[in-house]
Amino acid sequence: MSHTLGVRQAQKQKTRQALLDAALGLLEEQSLSSLGLREVTREVGVAPTAFYRHFRSIADLGVVLVEEALGSLHEMIRMVVSATDDPDERIASAIGLIVGHVEAHPAHIRFIARERSGGVRPVREAIRGQLARFAEEVKAQLVKDPQAEAWTDDDLSMLASLYVDQMLFTASLVLEALDAPPEERERVAHVATRQLRLISIGRQHWLD
Amino acid sequence: MSHTLGVRQAQKQKTRQALLDAALGLLEEQSLSSLGLREVTREVGVAPTAFYRHFRSIADLGVVLVEEALGSLHEMIRMVVSATDDPDERIASAIGLIVGHVEAHPAHIRFIARERSGGVRPVREAIRGQLARFAEEVKAQLVKDPQAEAWTDDDLSMLASLYVDQMLFTASLVLEALDAPPEERERVAHVATRQLRLISIGRQHWLD
DNA sequence: TTGGTCAGTGAACAGTTGTAACCACAGTCG
DNA sequence: CGACTGTGGTTACAACTGTTCACTGACCAA
Numbered sequence: 001m002s003h004t005l006g007v008r009q010a011q012k013q014k015t016r017q018a019l020l021d022a023a024l025g026l027l028e029e030q031s032l033s034s035l036g037l038r039e040v041t042r043e044v045g046v047a048p049t050a051f052y053r054h055f056r057s058i059a060d061l062g063v064v065l066v067e068e069a070l071g072s073l074h075e076m077i078r079m080v081v082s083a084t085d086d087p088d089e090r091i092a093s094a095i096g097l098i099v100g101h102v103e104a105h106p107a108h109i110r111f112i113a114r115e116r117s118g119g120v121r122p123v124r125e126a127i128r129g130q131l132a133r134f135a136e137e138v139k140a141q142l143v144k145d146p147q148a149e150a151w152t153d154d155d156l157s158m159l160a161s162l163y164v165d166q167m168l169f170t171a172s173l174v175l176e177a178l179d180a181p182p183e184e185r186e187r188v189a190h191v192a193t194r195q196l197r198l199i200s201i202g203r204q205h206w207l208d
Numbered sequence: 209m210s211h212t213l214g215v216r217q218a219q220k221q222k223t224r225q226a227l228l229d230a231a232l233g234l235l236e237e238q239s240l241s242s243l244g245l246r247e248v249t250r251e252v253g254v255a256p257t258a259f260y261r262h263f264r265s266i267a268d269l270g271v272v273l274v275e276e277a278l279g280s281l282h283e284m285i286r287m288v289v290s291a292t293d294d295p296d297e298r299i300a301s302a303i304g305l306i307v308g309h310v311e312a313h314p315a316h317i318r319f320i321a322r323e324r325s326g327g328v329r330p331v332r333e334a335i336r337g338q339l340a341r342f343a344e345e346v347k348a349q350l351v352k353d354p355q356a357e358a359w360t361d362d363d364l365s366m367l368a369s370l371y372v373d374q375m376l377f378t379a380s381l382v383l384e385a386l387d388a389p390p391e392e393r394e395r396v397a398h399v400a401t402r403q404l405r406l407i408s409i410g411r412q413h414w415l416d
Numbered sequence: 417t418t419g420g421t422c423a424g425t426g427a428a429c430a431g432t433t434g435t436a437a438c439c440a441c442a443g444t445c446g
Numbered sequence: 447c448g449a450c451t452g453t454g455g456t457t458a459c460a461a462c463t464g465t466t467c468a469c470t471g472a473c474c475a476a
Contacts, residue, residue, distance in 0.1 A: 008443050008452080008453080011442095015454085027327075030327040031241045033242040036433065037434065046455090048433095048435085110325075114327065117322045117324075119322065154399075159406070161399070172325060191362075195366060198410040202406040202408070206406060215474090216422085216474070244463065244464085245464065245465095254424070255425050257425070258424050258425080261423055
């Protein structure tokens with residue numbers, strides 16, 4: 001980050017982040033298309049018109065929120081796929097990473113799951129774009145695996161997108177069980193593990 | 209349907225259905241939590257207050273919409289799972305049925321996909337309940353399959369929910385590609401087919 | 417034919433919304 | 447130091463929201 005930016009810019013960024021955080025908080029109980037601009041500024045304790053200094057509209061804020069929520073996931077993806085050689089161990093570590101991430105950023109995950117097919121087009125497209133990037137990254141990792149040597153390029157893409165979707169699906173299952181009793185949470189993790197294992201088995205026998 | 213109900217009741221049902229249809233139409237471009245009661249009645253050409261003769265609230269209407277959208281799917285599920293013995297043929301027929309259903313009721317599918325993790329709790333729960341019922345039905349069909357003779361009860365549930373989720377995921381992929389060029393639609397169907405096949409392969413080797 | 421039931425109306429309510437205009441004043445820079 | 451920049455505040459507007467109330471008039475059973 002080049003050099004320290006002036007007090008002016010710093011204060012602006014702070015307000016901007018406060019708006020993003022407030023919006024994310026409010027979105028736990030409603031969806032973006034019903035979120036009001038005034039609602040957000042009220043939460044922050046700032047005049048409604050100040051909103052326009054930072055975002056053109058709520059949809060605009062939503063797109064920024066998508067990048068904030070999914071940006072931090074890229075590194076996790078890399079860790080998940082390139083763990084060890086043993087499939088079961090890899091699956092276990094993947095589930096562990098997902099659970100950890102959901103526990104750390106539940107609001108972000110909820111936001112993505114909700115707006116992925118929500119009512120605000122620009123946000124939907126931003127999410128789809130990011131997920132496509134994830135699928136590419138996963139595919140790039142899959143190519144390195146000797147197991148996938150003889151695979152078609154198309155089939156690798158197919159498998160990558162299956163993994164990405166399954167990951168998001170698992171994340172929202174975990175999210176739903178977040179404040180459930182530990183036994184329920186354990187059950188969810190167990191089901192998710194076996195679903196991933198089934199996919200893994202299918203992958204091993206794909207070329208038969 | 210017992211006997212023909214009076215003109216009175218018939219007219220009421222007609223208005224009620226008009227409200228449901230109008231809401232479903234409006235929901236193609238927004239989500240339920242931002243849908244206004246006045247918006248719906250305006251679309252139908254009826255006074256705002258008339259809404260209360262049929263539904264307590266928008267959330268109430270949403271729950272009815274869930275039943276309308278998913279009710280017709282139960283029979284389809286049965287057809288999909290209990291087709292032929294040949295896995296590839298079964299997969300092909302499943303994809304065909306899904307594509308056909310999405311083409312016939314795009315708005316319903318969009319509604320379910322959108323509100324599945326949307327901002328209105330009662331609707332979310334209604335959808336989750338219906339999907340759980342689907343999973344049970346699929347599981348009941350799976351039990352009959354000799355291939356799954358030695359499977360754990362838990363594993364059968366796991367597989368069933370994986371199928372249900374994959375089906376919904378496929379449906380929303382098809383939906384997104386509805387007004388895309390035929391080549392794109394063909395590609396989507398092809399990817400979905402291979403994802404199902406991979407799951408099917410995993411299923412065959414599950415007990416190894 | 418009479419009389420009750422009830423789907424739909426119309427007006428009015430207090431709140432809310434997004435957005436425009438103008439203003440204040442702290443931070444920045446020549 | 448003084449002028450400029452621009453974040454944020456204030457006030458105001460028209461449009462919209464969900465909900466209430468008393469009402470009309472067509473249907474339907476007696």
